[in-house]
Amino acid sequence: MANEWRPFPCDTGDRFDYECCGQEVQVEHIKAYVCKPLASMDKAVIVIQDVFGWQLPNMRHMADIVAANGYIAICPDIFAGKEAWKPSDDWSNLDDCLKAQDPRKINKEADAILKYLKEQCGAKRLGVIGFCWGGVAVHHMMLTYPKLRAGVSLYGLIKDSDVSNLLNPTFFIFAEKMTSFPFIKYVTLLEQKLKQNCQADYQVKIYPGQTHGFVHHRREDINPKDKPYIEEERKDMINWLNKYI
Secondary structure (H helix, E strand, C coil): CHHHCCCCCCCCCCCCCCCCCCEEEEECCEEEEEECCCCCCCEEEEEECCCCCCCCHHHHHHHHHHHHCCCEEEEECCCCCCCCCCCCCCHHHHHHHHHHCCCCCCHHHHHHHHHHHHHCCCCCEEEEEEECHHHHHHHHHHCCCCCEEEEEEECCCCCCCCCCCCCCCEEEEEECCCCCCCHHHHHHHHHHHHHHHCCCCEEEEEECCCCCCCCCCCCCCCCCCCHHHHHHHHHHHHHHHHHHC
């Protein structure tokens, strides 16, 4: 098995085991997890899953954090019913999985979610965050949907095409010890292109000593040395959304 010599670079870490605050809904052809703030709000944030799917408690925890800060948070099944990646899957098949689930081919699902937020939730101000695979999806959406006022891409970026024509402010977050791809090379290229061409606000930040998935795959209560960075990133993420949405 390939996993014996080349383990999957983004495991599920600490699986969060807690009672979620929201509920599942049907949005056209896909399901979604929705969590709403206590007070009625007209601002919403789409939370895009990593390769482990929309039902992972960690992803719903991130949506609940967003909702606790005053946003309607929705975590849709962007895979549209297709099976998510499992830690036990053979790493050597990952490329085939990613080809079948291209994060740049999600417009049908994105359109359905945006319509739902407008018509069913009354959302007028919109943003998007995403993790790993979902971070690439955020990059794509911030190049495509002008109605998204802010985006936060965590450990993901588009590497093989024009990446700099962001339509609205976008925050790119990476971890210093990421091994899933030669990120220093691509992050450097991203920063160069953004500096040359981007008209929107942007920020690229690398969190020292952290590994891929540190924000949503680590529980701060059992990782004390990482707790300051986990809390810093979550604060940075919310501050970015608050500033631009």
